[in-house]
Amino acid sequence: MTAMIDQWQQRFWSERPYESSGNLWLRRLRGVGVPLILAAGVLLTLLNGINIIYLLVALWLIIVLTHPAHGFLIFYSLFTLYPISRVVTVSLRSTQNLLSTSLELIPPNATFNNYVNLFTEEQFSIWLWNSFLITITVSIIGVIVAATSAYAFSRWSFPGRAAGLLILLSTQMIPAGMLLIPIFIIVARLGLQDNLLGLSLAYITTAVPLSIWILRGYYDTIPFDLEEAAMVDGATRLSAFWRIILPLSTPALAVIFLFNFLNAWNEWQVANVILKADDMRTWPLGLNDFIGNFQTQWGLYAAASVIITIPVVLLFLYSSKYLISGLTLGSVKG
Numbered sequence: 031m032t033a034m035i036d037q038w039q040q041r042f043w044s045e046r047p048y049e050s051s052g053n054l055w056l057r058r059l060r061g062v063g064v065p066l067i068l069a070a071g072v073l074l075t076l077l078n079g080i081n082i083i084y085l086l087v088a089l090w091l092i093i094v095l096t097h098p099a100h101g102f103l104i105f106y107s108l109f110t111l112y113p114i115s116r117v118v119t120v121s122l123r124s125t126q127n128l129l130s131t132s133l134e135l136i137p138p139n140a141t142f143n144n145y146v147n148l149f150t151e152e153q154f155s156i157w158l159w160n161s162f163l164i165t166i167t168v169s170i171i172g173v174i175v176a177a178t179s180a181y182a183f184s185r186w187s188f189p190g191r192a193a194g195l196l197i198l199l200s201t202q203m204i205p206a207g208m209l210l211i212p213i214f215i216i217v218a219r220l221g222l223q224d225n226l227l228g229l230s231l232a233y234i235t236t237a238v239p240l241s242i243w244i245l246r247g248y249y250d251t252i253p254f255d256l257e258e259a260a261m262v263d264g265a266t267r268l269s270a271f272w273r274i275i276l277p278l279s280t281p282a283l284a285v286i287f288l289f290n291f292l293n294a295w296n297e298w299q300v301a302n303v304i305l306k307a308d309d310m311r312t313w314p315l316g317l318n319d320f321i322g323n324f325q326t327q328w329g330l331y332a333a334a335s336v337i338i339t340i341p342v343v344l345l346f347l348y349s350s351k352y353l354i355s356g357l358t359l360g361s362v363k364g
Contacts, residue, residue: 060095067091121145121332145334154334156309156317161295161338164226164312167272168233168294169287175234176241176286177279181271183242195246196237201209206299209236214303224307232304241286248282249275284352291345295338313338 045054071088088287094101115135122140148154182188183195213232214223222228252275260270276283296316305311317334320327 118333144329157313161312165294167230169290172237172290179244180242185248201239237290281352284349
């Protein structure tokens with residue numbers, strides 16, 4: 031016991047050489063405050079029927095007192111996750127308790143009926159399948175077109191190169207609403223209205239310019255000497271691009287794939303213009319039907335929101351390492 035007291039005094043109470051008075055009193059405040067907060071949290075937990083929320087708050091206050099930055103990050107994470115938890119709560123409520131103001135995370139009489147009704151009474155599976163086909167098509171074709179085009183802009187000098195890059199950049203300055211009419215006219219003349227291919231082509235044309243600019247800046251950071259060394263060893267230009275450039279560009283390609291995926295997965299405005307048939311709808315168009323003039327099916331809407339979030343979260347978790355490195359590399363040269 032004496033050893034513990036001596037250790038506590040040395041860590042929190044005793045003065046240290048060259049330490050300012052402010053740091054000294056901050057250490058003393060931590061040494062006194064941590065046990066008091068912990069004791070108060072345990073006492074309140076026991077007095078309120080083993081309500082663990084008091085203990086959790088006490089632990090958070092201790093973290094704030096000892097490591098303020100970590101405490102702030104924990105609070106911000108909880109503040110961010112709370113709205114998501116409310117969506118999950120609404121999706122688990124029964125019809126009669128749908129508009130309840132209770133703040134319980136798991137509502138009384140929780141049920142999965144809303145999730146079941148999505149697939150049995152609605153065409154949600156068709157909406158998901160259509161969105162999945164469009165998203166994968168746009169993501170893959172967009173990466174292929176952007177990778178080859180950006181390589182040409184990065185490695186070769188040809189007439190119209192600077193003008194082409196400027197035109198690609200200028201397309202990103204045009205609001206999406208202004209493109210609806212020309213996109214609809216082109217798709218209609220090609221006979222691709224109410225067709226998933228027509229919507230995919232519309233998404234690809236809007237996604238490729240930004241992808242080219244990102245990949246071109248990344249390719250510029252890769253030394254040309256690597257390709258020359260490969261060609262000296264007998265590789266062709268295409269083989270050097272396939273075996274040298276593309277593996278080194280994996281982070282940038284992952285970022286492009288992710289951007290194209292998110293844009294195609296969540297887009298509603300263009301899809302609402304091109305797709306009208308019920309069996310061709312994507313999930314944003316389908317969920318819009320749950321919002322009526324006099325009634326909104328909040329249970330189905332919340333359940334669908336939870337389901338469509340899962341693929342995006344999994345993709346982010348899988349590609350997070352590529353996303354971080356891809357956003358930082360290639361941004362200082364272009």
